[in-house]
Amino acid sequence: MKSKIRFLSSLENLTKADPAEKIFVVDKKVFALYEKKLSCIWKYRPIFLFEAKEKNKSLSYLEMIFHFFLENEVKRETIIFAIGGGITLDIAALASSIFKRGCRLILMPTTFLGMIDAAVGGKTAVNFQNYKNLIGSFYPAEKIYINLDFLETLSSREKLQGWAECVKIALIENGELLQTISASQKITESIIKKAIELKLSFCEQDLFDSSERRKLNLGHTFGHVLETLSAFNLSHGEAVSLGMRAAAKLSYEENLISKIKYDQINNILNKFDFPKKMKSKISNWKEKALRILYQDKKFEEKNVVILFQKENVTIRKISPEKLVTTLSSIVDQRNDLL
Ligand SMILES: NC(=O)c1ccc[n+]([C@@H]2O[C@H](COP(=O)([O-])OP(=O)(O)OC[C@H]3O[C@@H](n4cnc5c(N)ncnc54)[C@H](O)[C@@H]3O)[C@@H](O)[C@H]2O)c1
Structure with a gap:
């Protein structure tokens, strides 16, 4: 499947374009930085706030995300909407690819690397023991939304x-x-x-x-x-x-x-x-x-x-x-x- 890539000049009306049920997995730091700007999305809670560290890109966090999906009755038609850098996108996309054998997936990268690399190409992963990206799948997102404003806060x-x-x-x-x-x-x-x-x-x-x-x-x-x-x-x-x-x-x-x-x-x-x-x-x-x-x-x-x-x-x-x-x-x- 080919992902549709859309460059957004504004984040408003983003969700109106796609009324399907959504659940969010969001980089905690990005949430704190952009809470106001993304209010058009936050009202569609629930949100799993994920602390984007390599050590959290793990099976135990994947399991936490599955618990969160279960509690919130995620169905195969639910859109898993991931917002963050490569770490967040990788784990959220892996969760989306295997929960109920695959849910819908939208990625919104917030780092330069995420925009040109991690969101694109369909690879998902978590780290295992000392191996990076050892467990993963190929699961291209149906849509990728890119907004360059996120780069303003990137170091x-x-x-x-x-x-x-x-x-x-x-x-x-x-x-x-x-x-x-x-x-x-x-x-x-x-x-x-x-x-x-x-x-x-x-x-x-x-x-x-x-x-x-x-x-x-x-x-x-x-x-x-x-x-x-x-x-x-x-x-x-x-x-x-x-x-x-x-x-x-x-x-x-x-x-x-x-x-x-x-x-x-x-x-x-x-x-x-x-x-x-x-x-x-x-x-x-x-x-x-x-x-x-x-x-x-x-x-x-x-x-x-x-x-x-x-x-x-x-x-x-x-x-x-x-x-x-x-x-x-x-x-x-x-x-x-x-
Ligand atoms: N799936 C793929 O094809 C693919 C390709 C390349 C890299 N990756 C993976 O991507 C990961 C690296 O990702 P990355 O470099 O995009 O970032 P990241 O997810 O590692 O985030 C880096 C830091 O930037 C913060 N951050 C994210 N967006 C921000 C913003 N807009 N403003 C301020 N801070 C922000 C995060 O909270 C974190 O502290 C690695 O785990 C790598 O394995 C995957």
């Missing part, structure tokens, strides 16, 4: 999460979006539209993440290692941005791209507030990095990684040892940093 660090994905998709396409974001680093409706369109073009070719969609993992295999090595002091977006630098380095060393292209990739990353290196206090980081790679669910099956190639990207088989060697250019392990 620069949170915006950077979205920029990492936006730069990634722009680099994969190597076209109009890359030109636009190279010229201006301001989030606009047209940037969001284009990023969504590009992401959807991959998802439509490959909803279940088995071939073309893997290209969206650019920077993610390296990024996952760095994020874990840093004990999550690096945000996901920062780690992915460093992962793209590593992918560019390896692509250049493998003669897949020219030095000019290599510099171009780094230049675009430099336009944003992304780090250039990861400082590490761990002396045996290479051994740890290898262990992390062996446990990476996206890397483990086929040892493939996404690299740059001339105008585009390519899926390559590369040994874990080689990947770790490449990371030496990113991991800064000087003693004066300790």
